[in-house]
Amino acid sequence: MPEDVRHRRSPRPAAARAIGVQIARALRGGARAWLVLALVIVSLGGLAAGLAPLTLKILVDRLSAGATPSLALLAPGVGAYVGALLVQRLCEQIQSYAYFRGEQRLVRRFGAQTYAHILALPLPFHLDNKSGALAQALADGVLGLRLLLTHAILSIAPVLIQVVVACVVLGAVLGPGMALVLLVSLASYAAVFAWSAFGVHGAVKGISAAQGDVGGATADGLLNIEAIKAFTAEQRYARRYDALLEKTEAHWRRYLARRLAGGLAVAGVFALAMTATHLLASLQVLRAGLTLGAFVLINTYLLQLIRPLEMLGFAVRDIGQALAYLDRIGAILTEPAEGETGARESALPAPSTPAELVFDEVSFAYPGRQTLDAVSFRAAPGQTIGIVGPSGAGKSTLLRLALRFLEPSAGQIRLDGAPLDDLSLAALRRQIALVSQDTILFNDTIAANIALAADDADPKAIAEAAEAARLAPLLAILPDGLQTRVGERGLKLSGGEKQRVSIARAALKKARLVIFDEATAALDPGTERAVWEAMAGLSQGATTLVVTHRLATVAGADEILVLEAGRVVERGRHGALLAMGGVYARLWRAQAFSVAPVALDDRASLASSL
Numbered sequence: 001m002p003e004d005v006r007h008r009r010s011p012r013p014a015a016a017r018a019i020g021v022q023i024a025r026a027l028r029g030g031a032r033a034w035l036v037l038a039l040v041i042v043s044l045g046g047l048a049a050g051l052a053p054l055t056l057k058i059l060v061d062r063l064s065a066g067a068t069p070s071l072a073l074l075a076p077g078v079g080a081y082v083g084a085l086l087v088q089r090l091c092e093q094i095q096s097y098a099y100f101r102g103e104q105r106l107v108r109r110f111g112a113q114t115y116a117h118i119l120a121l122p123l124p125f126h127l128d129n130k131s132g133a134l135a136q137a138l139a140d141g142v143l144g145l146r147l148l149l150t151h152a153i154l155s156i157a158p159v160l161i162q163v164v165v166a167c168v169v170l171g172a173v174l175g176p177g178m179a180l181v182l183l184v185s186l187a188s189y190a191a192v193f194a195w196s197a198f199g200v201h202g203a204v205k206g207i208s209a210a211q212g213d214v215g216g217a218t219a220d221g222l223l224n225i226e227a228i229k230a231f232t233a234e235q236r237y238a239r240r241y242d243a244l245l246e247k248t249e250a251h252w253r254r255y256l257a258r259r260l261a262g263g264l265a266v267a268g269v270f271a272l273a274m275t276a277t278h279l280l281a282s283l284q285v286l287r288a289g290l291t292l293g294a295f296v297l298i299n300t301y302l303l304q305l306i307r308p309l310e311m312l313g314f315a316v317r318d319i320g321q322a323l324a325y326l327d328r329i330g331a332i333l334t335e336p337a338e339g340e341t342g343a344r345e346s347a348l349p350a351p352s353t354p355a356e357l358v359f360d361e362v363s364f365a366y367p368g369r370q371t372l373d374a375v376s377f378r379a380a381p382g383q384t385i386g387i388v389g390p391s392g393a394g395k396s397t398l399l400r401l402a403l404r405f406l407e408p409s410a411g412q413i414r415l416d417g418a419p420l421d422d423l424s425l426a427a428l429r430r431q432i433a434l435v436s437q438d439t440i441l442f443n444d445t446i447a448a449n450i451a452l453a454a455d456d457a458d459p460k461a462i463a464e465a466a467e468a469a470r471l472a473p474l475l476a477i478l479p480d481g482l483q484t485r486v487g488e489r490g491l492k493l494s495g496g497e498k499q500r501v502s503i504a505r506a507a508l509k510k511a512r513l514v515i516f517d518e519a520t521a522a523l524d525p526g527t528e529r530a531v532w533e534a535m536a537g538l539s540q541g542a543t544t545l546v547v548t549h550r551l552a553t554v555a556g557a558d559e560i561l562v563l564e565a566g567r568v569v570e571r572g573r574h575g576a577l578l579a580m581g582g583v584y585a586r587l588w589r590a591q592a593f594s595v596a597p598v599a600l601d602d603r604a605s606l607a608s609s610l
């Protein structure tokens with residue numbers, strides 16, 4: 001079971017590799033060409049900026065050589081100087097366009113790929129992590145990528161090019177000593193930046209984790225707004241939220257302190273570097289009697305490099321922040337997605353007949369908790385298998401195994417004779433429809449919610465599925481019918497209506513294996529009966545697994561499994577189980593039947609009503 005990503009320290013190299021792979025994939029499809037173009041233009045601009053002072057030196061030397069000033073004398077120098085500056089300005093404009101085109105494409109692809117990866121992570125990962133924190137990690141990761149890229153291409157690359165050109169020109173004009181002093185100064189500067197960025201990186205990681213907690217708490221509270229109000233827990237949740245914000249503020253304080261210390265150290269090194277460069281330059285001018293043009297050259301370089309060097313400082317600091325942002329998404333990217341082992345999907349298209357499902361000595365344990373122990377059964381094509389037993393017996397876990405949300409720790413599950421892990425997950429899940437107790441709908445229209453199983457579902461098929469799920473009476477009173485929006489998590493519909501949307505979803509899928517997990521547990525008897533009728537319609541022509549606490553609903557099942565503490569303690573048909581006088585008979589007697597819901601296998605009478 002994966003740890004909560006907020007608190008795990010993923011192995012850095014693995015996370016960095018995962019991000020690298022993701023960025024490399026995202027670069028394909030247009031982004032790379034734009035970014036390479038941006039780099040080329042940045043290089044051209046940097047070269048022009050680096051050479052501009054040299055053209056100025058030539059101009060000043062001509063002016064100070066004592067020759068009679070004339071247009072012919074000045075024009076080439078002025079032209080070269082202005083031309084170099086113009087090229088630099090033009091490059092700045094064009095590089096922005098090219099860069100942001102590439103950045104937008106890259107960010108889009110990176111975001112889409114990462115979101116797809118998160119969706120593909122196994123269910124246990126999602127159960128262990130807060131959705132809000134995952135959303136925050138994704139947003140941070142995208143922000144981190146943008147910061148990294150912007151600085152790499154728009155800040156660092158131009159500075160490096162200008163510095164190299166300046167060193168080469170200064171070395172050629174004033175000798176290697178001057179170039180060496182400049183390089184040593186820059187190296188010290190870079191070292192102090194690295195130290196500063198390292199400190200900031202640690203502090204930002206704390207902020208990022210704290211903001212993840214805040215994001216998680218925000219979503220948690222809003223998702224449970226009804227419960228919070230019903231239990232008058234508003235103040236408590238607001239206080240808890242404030243406590244998390246307080247922690248975030250503390251991390252920000254630490255970050256600001258580190259940033260200040262780093263900034264001061266950088267400023268100190270900068271002053272030292274400038275003093276050394278200036279002193280050496282002045283000495284050379286005095287001793288060697290350098291030309292006025294050479295003196296102008298040194299000063300122009302110094303003035304010209306101050307700003308880019310400061311920008312480099314900001315860049316390195318932001319990169320520390322960007323890496324911290326990327327750390328968390330890197331940890332998520334190292335999580336393995338659900339297994340895709342099967343190759344049968346294209347070779348063998350699933351038949352349209354009901355499926356055969358076999359559990360063969362299947363065991364499963366959540367961490368530290370044995371949950372299922374050597375469970376075996378066979379659901380023959382078209383049969384209905386009831387699964388009953390006390391709360392916590394492992395019924396839902398068994399269904400999750402059938403859908404391969406979880407993997408057995410021992411034993412084998414087979415669909416139509418093939419082990420589940422011989423099928424791709426998509427091929428497996430396409431054949432199964434799940435109707436569970438907690439139906440959460442998307443904040444979209446009823447039609448879009450029904451069409452979850454197929455992007456290109458035919459409106460007629462959606463209407464038929466709605467009809468089969470007994471949604472017609474509801475749709476008749478809604479002014480927008482199937483186009484009615486259901487609100488956040490479907491809160492504008494009642495529990496029974498939501499269940500019927502969920503059944504329509506399954507009906508549209510025309511599944512070969514239908515799984516009901518306490519599908520009507522939350523409904524009143526009248527609604528329950530209507531929903532069961534819809535469910536019975538759905539299980540026509542399919543093999544059906546029904547988990548329920550209401551024994552009457554599986555009384556007609558072909559086989560009933562009684563689970564207790566993860567073991568099948570009794571099995572058989574309703575009558576035989578009652579005659580056995582064991583757990584099932586006790587549960588049966590204990591239940592008071594206020595209504596007699598339609599049994600799922602009462603198909604003959606239902607077929608006519610469908």
Ligand SMILES: Nc1ncnc2c1ncn2[C@@H]1O[C@H](COP(=O)(O)OP(=O)(O)OP(=O)(O)O)[C@@H](O)[C@H]1O
Nearest residue numbers: 127366367369371390391392393394395396397398
């Ligand atoms: N993600 C999980 N991590 C750890 N333990 C879990 C997890 N999900 C369920 N369990 C535990 O596994 C056991 C079986 O749970 P399961 O949901 O399968 O029971 P159930 O028979 O469906 O119960 P109920 O009838 O109440 O829905 C329970 O003890 C439960 O606490």
